[in-house]
Amino acid sequence: MAGSIATRAAYGAALIELAETHPELVVLDADLAQAVTTCKFAEKYPDRHFDMGIAECNMTGIAAGLATCGKHPFTNTFAIFATGRAWEQVRNSIAYPGLPVTVVGSHGGLSVGEDGATHQCTEDLNNMRVIPGMTVVVPCDGNETRYATEALLNLNAPSYLRLCRMAVDNVTDEIPGYKFELGKGFTMRDGGDATIIACGLMVQEALKAAGMLAAEGISARVIDMHTIKPLDEELVVKAAQETGVIVTSEEHNVIGGLGAAVCECLSLRCPVPVVRHGVEDCFGRSGAAKKVLAAYGLTAEVLADKVRYALTLKKS
Missing domain, CATH: 3.40.50.970 (Thiamin diphosphate (ThDP)-binding fold, Pyr/PP domains)
Structure with a gap:
């Protein structure tokens, strides 16, 4: 498609x-x-x-x-x-x-x-x-x-x-080996410095952000976490262990969604810094869709900034 x-x-x-x-x-x-x-x-x-x-x-x-x-x-x-x-x-x-x-x-x-x-x-x-x-x-x-x-x-x-x-x-049909399975996330892009776990339309922004960061020498892994529940905890933990820091991205309140699910998982199984990117606990407002998303920071540029910040929290 x-x-x-x-x-x-x-x-x-x-x-x-x-x-x-x-x-x-x-x-x-x-x-x-x-x-x-x-x-x-x-x-x-x-x-x-x-x-x-x-x-x-x-x-x-x-x-x-x-x-x-x-x-x-x-x-x-x-x-x-x-x-x-x-x-x-x-x-x-x-x-x-x-x-x-x-x-x-x-x-x-x-x-x-x-x-x-x-x-x-x-x-x-x-x-x-x-x-x-x-x-x-x-x-x-x-x-x-x-x-x-x-x-x-x-x-x-x-x-x-x-x-x-x-x-x-459409981005999934361009990824070699893409496979959809309920309860299983999919690694859209590999990387070793940080991991972005995204869902919905923020997956596309995550891929763009990873490209921007690559130009700076930062290698960001991108995971498409289409299933929020049951969460693919094994993939989340593996990413945390291998990259040491996680950034979640969602078109949802940072409270209660994907970011919360990832934090709940890692707090018990592999504590690492997690930065949540999404709607900062506020209501939206009327406007053209892309302008509204930009007004609330749901863009690749802001997501890349979140990754840069997350790297400052990474344990040495």
């Missing part, structure tokens, strides 16, 4: 492809089929698509009911509603009984852009990560989204898939 595509668009295409061989797949929307790109699935499989209106809690409960009847529902709405408004239903109706429902939070992070702080969800990874038994995935590009959608469809357990609104460059 060459070029650029929003992960929400790649997801919509993946649903149509997978429906042909997975009759258990059904799709539920909360009046946002056009925005979350499930509208084409609705056209091709009208008997397997259900528009629940602006009733996210009801949609989640119905998905749970369908799951008890042998279906694998994918619920779709914006991340702020999927993990905020319907959190209790996700916890009690889906996760508590361990039902195979994939909750899809589209338009996650600051890159929602003009919709502003009310819709720029930077708390969703935390909200979903704390639910027992919940798998949490944040694909970085269209190619990875296709693999993630299939993997979660085949997972007989509750899961959360976070998607973004803006188009992002």
Whole structure:
């Protein structure tokens, strides 16, 4: 999959492809089929698509009911509603009984852009990560989204898939040996001085930052940690042992997301300095997506600065 595509668009295409061989797949929307790109699935499989209106809690409960009847529902709405408004239903109706429902939070992070702080969800990874038994995935590009959608469809357990609104460059199909596996991060670029662990669209920025640092003689490893939970602890610990310092990068609050998961792992298994790069515990604001990301420091340039700072903390 060459070029650029929003992960929400790649997801919509993946649903149509997978429906042909997975009759258990059904799709539920909360009046946002056009925005979350499930509208084409609705056209091709009208008997397997259900528009629940602006009733996210009801949609989640119905998905749970369908799951008890042998279906694998994918619920779709914006991340702020999927993990905020319907959190209790996700916890009690889906996760508590361990039902195979994939909750899809589209338009996650600051890159929602003009919709502003009310819709720029930077708390969703935390909200979903704390639910027992919940798998949490944040694909970085269209190619990875296709693999993630299939993997979660085949997972007989509750899961959360976070998607973004803006188009992002496809990078995983350019990496030799790339392989997607739930619960396993992938090393996109090797390096020995520091490690950047990123998810979502920050993977692309991490690769750019590593390139900038290489020009200065700094060798930065880049890990695509698409699965936030279960975290690939072995890969994290290996990176900490080999490079001595970690920088995490995510389009999410620095509290409760990828950075928190990495810190929790390393504090017990391999204590090294960890610098978290993300949204600094504040709300977003309205603006063009790339300008908003830049305003909050979610760029390769700022990430490179975080790595330089992290190196000053590295144990000799």
